[in-house]
Amino acid sequence: MSLKFICNLFTPEESDVIVFGVPLGKNSKIALNSLRKISDFVEPFDIDKKRNLLENVKIADTGDLKLKKLDEITKKTREIVGKNKVPLILGGGHLLTFFALKAFENVKLIVFDAHCDLKDEYEDEIIKDLDFVKGIKFNPKINDATWLRRTCEFLEPKNIMLVGIRSCDEDEFDFMEKNGISYITPNQIKDNLQEAEEKLKEFTKDSRLYISVDIDAFDPSFAPAVHHPEPNGISFREFSRLINAIDGKIVGLDLTCLRPITDNKVTEFLAIRSVFEVEGKIQEKIGN
Template identity: 45%
Template sequence: MGKPLITNVYSKEESNVIAFGVILGRRAAESVNAIREASWFIEVFDIASKRNLLERARVYDIGDIKLTSYDDLENVTKTTSSILSEGKLPLMLGGGHLATYHVLKAMPKDVILLVFDAHCDLRESYMDEKIVELDYINESAMVDKRLNDATWLRWASEEKMFKKAAVIGVRSGDEEQLAYAKKSGILLITSEKLLSRNGLNAAARILSNLTRGRKVYLSLDMDVFDPSIAPAVDHPEPLGISFREFTKLIKSIKGKIIGCDVVCLRKIPDNEVTEFLAARAILEILSHAT
């Protein structure tokens, strides 16, 4: 790890947010550190709201969880449990979205799960070259077609890791995934709906009602944003949301955010816009979580 996320001002004891990386994916280490590096160049004062976005967040970065096998993902759950037991908020940087499944294992089962993602991630099983890249550990660790980036939310649902869930900004999925979402009560808020007239306000009301008085876990897959503003992602999809829409939806959350992650950034040469967007999104999340 080079620079820690955002700041080195606070000790672990003084902090109320503990950040850590999960090195899952062929270019995860480079991508996670790109977010950390960018975070040092983001202005924490928000002109629109005239406030310091880190006014209440005291962040300490404990570094990365490095994996040699898929069994090592248990360390993600253990680390998250330890952070929660200290009364602090875990902030995970990825890496593949599969890591979120292992963070959720440590969360209370009555948590409301909000996933900002272009994809449903509700397949029963799946494998292709992209999944191998996303969940790569090393040449000897074989990706499981039953539990990976394309299926993690399905299995989290099957294992009742949350009370209710919504996938926001979704625009890629097949008939079987849509049918499963309907059957299991997972709310899909499409980017088309968000971008329609009055769609953003309607979605904000839904999230307000869904989260009011509840514990919330928030997962941000960077591919939820339009590729024009977030090109450096593992699986870009057209017609994504803007940062304006993201911030309005974050502000609509009425529950208590008890954990969060930012995943699926894939660093590309000579373009830093996506990691700067990721770092700015983290500030927005933390301003409403602490």
Template identity: 30%
Template sequence: MGGNGKEKNHAAELSNHFSHLKIADAIENYEDSKYVIFGVPFDNTSSYRRGSRLAPNSIRIAYDNLESFEPNYGIDLTQCKISDLGDLSVYEDVSYVLSEVEDVTRIIFNDRKIPVMIGGEHSITVGALRNLKDVSMVIIDAHSDFRDSYFDNKYNHACVTRRALEILGPNKIISVGTRSTSLEEITSPDYKKVRFITANEVRESGISNVISEIKNSISDSVYFSIDMDGIDPAYAPGVGTPEPYGLSSVDVRSILTSISDKIIGFDINEMTPLYDNGNTSMLAAKLIQDFIASREKAILNKNIK
């Protein structure tokens, strides 16, 4: 609260962290918004193809070509109270970047808004999770990302699920699309504390059964993280560490939209426009639209009932 008894205005404080780039449909100022988009142009721990630091702008440009009205949900995105803070400054130290993300998302969560974070590499997710407890997490990812350390760095992007487990605790995380894991990771005694649903399992059991399992396992508050390499490179070629035989874009959309009303924080990361033909940027932009529009539709349906 401010000195005059009114809720403190955090817009000025947040503006010190960001550039002034905007995404289409983000027409609200921070104070009046419900969904707060921001970019984190960081890829310093990427282990194969760097360039995800360029993704936030590439996704914004792709988003400009989408219609604001989403017919699948009957939602006008311009009415969804979206703001875009722009991008955090570019830094090389992962610990500093995570502290920046932690500070920014703390303010957004405390203001009872929903952060929509655009990476950048997957390590940035840890910063947002530091503000959360008693929540579930759903991850879309080709990799288990369960190393305790990689290249002597516990905050490497290959360690994000391991760090998430330390923050949230056992049986709180579901990672979907796994098809790459090391012997070190899979033999860890903590590996089974995360539910890894492989891409093969999705194909064999069907997306409806996977969604049912997710719904039966999660709490009423969910943090949702999309590593774009969880999607098959046929749909998303522009990623840092592509893996064949992945999830379809429609399956990822189905998972996301089936639980969007429970999502209290969202990020999308590991998109590398240097290796893209434009499809991956457009898909990432569309998934942001799908998240917001489906969530608004679900909330509207609940209020009608």
């Protein structure tokens, strides 16, 4: 029997959130299995909020895409969005977000990531591994290091906010500044969490939101199972505070870039708890 996300208690028809996996990258099948396995072990009850974060949100797992072409990600996402349901996309490399976003209209994007992924063209061995799908040729213009740059060609940069970024080159920084992409660095978050919350609240007010979480946004001491463990990342507490500062309606969510470590599931527990946190926020809107 194949693994399913949190036991798969509901049918897709009755669910509010539809999970699917995107096996994008050399070890992505292992990552997807590991995330699904650990999803059964994380308690969705929040002791501070005194409620179950998944209480009113029904989730169904429809398995992994059989990727032959990357725009199958867009097709599957569009199918879910068309039924007025929220896709929860498990990765796989971050490039999946570019294809998922094409299925949305009138949406703002919040990316939790250590990197800004705004390079115009890029290739190296790690990126090639992250984007590897048998039978699909690697593209230096559309990959894990460039996906957000390409996204800016159809999504207004002013509607994009990066949270937790700390690794970026001069060109990416210039692009970000010139095009009005908002960002909050881990140092800004640590120095003044309240100000960061305000910024997020302001950005998300009355908006439809797609949240993309690259697990390397967290500090590598909390989330060691990543490809690029950049120092000085955010904590779960900071993530949780920021997610709960969001004021808009979450219409899509993904989790990317886990690179499992044998016998250490710290990162998976953190990743799943982070997904539950966002689901709790989705539930608030469903509940209303």
